[in-house]
Amino acid sequence: MKPVRRIAVVGGGPAGAFAAAELARAGREVLLFDEKLAWEKPCGGGLTDKAIARWPFLRDAPVEHNWISHCELIAPSGRTASFQLDREIAIFSRLAFNGLLLDRAREAGAYIRQERILGIEKSETGWNLRSHSGSYAADFVVLAAGARNSLRAHFSSRICPENLMVAAGYYIPGHRPTVQIKFLNGLHGYIWSFPRADHCSVGICGRMKDKSTAELRRLLEASLPELGFDARGASFYAHIIPSLTPDALLSTPISGDGWAMVGDAAGFVDAITGEGLYYALRSAELLSGTLLVNAPESYSSLVRQDFLPELERASRIAERFYSGDWLGGSVVERMVQLTNLSTSFRGVMQDLFAGNQEYADLRSRVSDSLPKILLEALANAVRGNLGRSRTDSTRLVGARNRT
Numbered sequence: 001m002k003p004v005r006r007i008a009v010v011g012g013g014p015a016g017a018f019a020a021a022e023l024a025r026a027g028r029e030v031l032l033f034d035e036k037l038a039w040e041k042p043c044g045g046g047l048t049d050k051a052i053a054r055w056p057f058l059r060d061a062p063v064e065h066n067w068i069s070h071c072e073l074i075a076p077s078g079r080t081a082s083f084q085l086d087r088e089i090a091i092f093s094r095l096a097f098n099g100l101l102l103d104r105a106r107e108a109g110a111y112i113r114q115e116r117i118l119g120i121e122k123s124e125t126g127w128n129l130r131s132h133s134g135s136y137a138a139d140f141v142v143l144a145a146g147a148r149n150s151l152r153a154h155f156s157s158r159i160c161p162e163n164l165m166v167a168a169g170y171y172i173p174g175h176r177p178t179v180q181i182k183f184l185n186g187l188h189g190y191i192w193s194f195p196r197a198d199h200c201s202v203g204i205c206g207r208m209k210d211k212s213t214a215e216l217r218r219l220l221e222a223s224l225p226e227l228g229f230d231a232r233g234a235s236f237y238a239h240i241i242p243s244l245t246p247d248a249l250l251s252t253p254i255s256g257d258g259w260a261m262v263g264d265a266a267g268f269v270d271a272i273t274g275e276g277l278y279y280a281l282r283s284a285e286l287l288s289g290t291l292l293v294n295a296p297e298s299y300s301s302l303v304r305q306d307f308l309p310e311l312e313r314a315s316r317i318a319e320r321f322y323s324g325d326w327l328g329g330s331v332v333e334r335m336v337q338l339t340n341l342s343t344s345f346r347g348v349m350q351d352l353f354a355g356n357q358e359y360a361d362l363r364s365r366v367s368d369s370l371p372k373i374l375l376e377a378l379a380n381a382v383r384g385n386l387g388r389s390r391t392d393s394t395r396l397v398g399a400r401n402r403t
Contacts, residue, residue, distance in 0.1 A: 004291050005029055008129050008138035009110075010117050010151060012037050015263025015280035016144030017101035022288035024110035031136060033129070034145075035116035038099035041239060043167060043274070044194035044201055045094050046179070049087035050355030051278045057104075063096040064197035071353060073336045074182040074226075081339035082178075083346050087354040089179065093196050117145075120154050126258060140291065143261045144284070147242040152265060156253045159267060161208045163248050165189065165274065168216050168238040169203020170231045176200060180227060183332040184219060187211070188322045189274075191223050202229055205241070205274050213238050241274060242267040246315045249308060255299045260287050268307070271315040272322075278355060282307055313359040341377035344369050 007023055009016045012034030024030040046068075052058050067088045073081045092100075106112050115131040126139040145151060147159050169192075180193040189206035204220040211219075217236065224231055244252070244267040254266045262268075263280035270276070286306060290299045326334050338345040348366060351357035357365070366373070 003294055004140045004296065006126070006137065006139045007031070007142060007291065008033065008127065008136060008140070009142040009144060010034075010120075010129070011142075011144030011146065011149070011263075011265065012102055012112070013041075013098060013144060013146065013263060013280065014101055014277055015265070015284045016142065017098065017105045018281050019142055019144065019262060019284035019288050020105035020110040020112075021101065021108045022285065023291060024105060024108040026288075026292050027109075028291070030105070030110040031138070032102075032105060032110050032112050033115050033117050033131065034112075035114060037112070037114050038095050038102055040171070040237075041094040041098075043094060043203070043239070043241075043276075044179075044192050045092045045097060045196065045277075046194055046275075047090045047092065047277055048275075048353070048355030049089070051281065052090060054278075055281060058090065061092075061100050063092070063100045065090050065092045065096070066195055066197050067091075068177070068179050068195060070178045071349075072178050072180045073339060073349075074180065075333045075336040076183050076185040076330070077333060079333065079336050079340075081336045083339060083349065085353055086350050087356075089353065091179075091194050091196050117151060120151055122258070139258065140296065141259045142287065143259065143265045144263050145265055146240075147264045147267065148240050149265060152261070155256060155259050155261065159242055159244070159248075163242060163244045163267065164208040165205050165241050165243040166208050166211065166213050166216055166238060167203055167205045167241055167274070168213055168236070169201065169220060170229075170234040170236060172200050172202055172229050172231060172234050173198065174200060182223060182227065183322075183336075184223070187219065188318070191220055191227075193227055193229070200229070202227070202231070203237075207243065208240070241276065242269050243271045243274070243318075244269075244311075244315060246312050249312050249315060253300075254303065255287075255296065260296060260299050262287055268311060270311060271318040273314075275355075279307060279311070310358055310360065317359065338373060338377060341380045342373040343376055345373045345376075 006029045009020045009032040012032055020030045020032045068091055069085045069088045117129050117131055119130040121128045127141050129136045176195040182191040187206050188210055191204045194201045204216045206216050242264055254261045262283040264276055268279035268283050286302045287299050290296045321331050324331050339349050
């Protein structure tokens with residue numbers, strides 16, 4: 001295969017901008033296209049300790065971000081659990097975060113064009129990309145333009161509604177020290193409040209096949225007073241994010257002759273949490289590495305070895321997490337209850353929020369620790385630390401004995 005020198009990156013979000021920076025820094029000719037460039041996307045904007053440890057430049061990024069070390073979980077019943085995070089989450093405005101990564105790409109030597117690519121065609125020497133202002137030639141195309149971009153059909157199948165989630169919400173002025181996650185009965189998703197530097201991103205996510213944007217908005221607005229928010233005067237937003245089934249994750253091509261997809265365009269999002277930033281950066285890093293050694297054909301296999309199994313596991317257990325039962329109650333109710341009552345279980349939650357607890361051994365970790373978890377829960381309830389939880393904990397021990 002001839003060396004890949006001219007690379008077109010379509011999409012200037014985290015995945016596209018990160019890939020452009022890595023490739024341009026190594027001397028490749030990189031042209032990045034995005035019609036919006038840095039823009040505010042409806043999501044929490046949180047970066048886990050796992051992401052910050054892998055890419056240390058994010059820790060001291062010269063843009064506004066908020067360090068959070070406290071979290072509150074709210075179950076459908078209204079039961080709450082508050083706990084400290086032993087490793088902080090960095091929460092960025094997506095406008096600031098995308099701008100940071102685009103600046104890194106520009107400083108590395110990538111050419112940034114604020115244009116929308118309207119069409120892509122294969123040529124004898126590579127690819128021709130067409131915008132309103134002209135056409136451009138490239139040896140390789142990196143598609144990083146999100147889950148619903150029309151250009152995806154040139155390379156792979158479109159993402160159907162059963163593989164998509166809707167994220168919607170408000171940016172509300174003010175500052176808070178706590179991340180809040182609220183679960184609702186019948187919702188395959190959750191409500192979030194992520195405090196940024198000068199405002200809170202308050203939103204809701206749910207499967208497109210289950211809830212319309214209007215239905216999600218009504219659910220969110222009904223919960224805002226409980227969370228202490230007033231959205232009057234705040235702007236509403238909505239966006240589509242991928243949430244692929246296991247079959248779609250394993251069968252959908254993410255690369256081919258002269259092209260590859262990264263980030264949301266490839267469907268790399270955790271089906272339980274909706275986390276996509278780590279996978280956007282990691283997929284861009286893996287692809288860039290293969291291009292720099294002139295072996296892009298190895299990209300798919302590297303993804304399968306690296307993080308795709310984790311996304312597949314999340315997809316397989318997402319339905320049970322949101323709709324299943326555990327220890328005589330719903331999974332999310334028991335999760336919140338045990339977070340309150342058990343130090344051992346709280347450690348599991350801290351590792352999950354840090355991004356350092358993988359789904360591969362989550363079940364075995366909880367199962368092996370369950371006798372200790374239940375004893376801690378019962379002891380705390382008996383001591384009266386959490387009032388009415390005594391009956392709940394007795395039921396938990398009974399449920400454990402019946403399993």
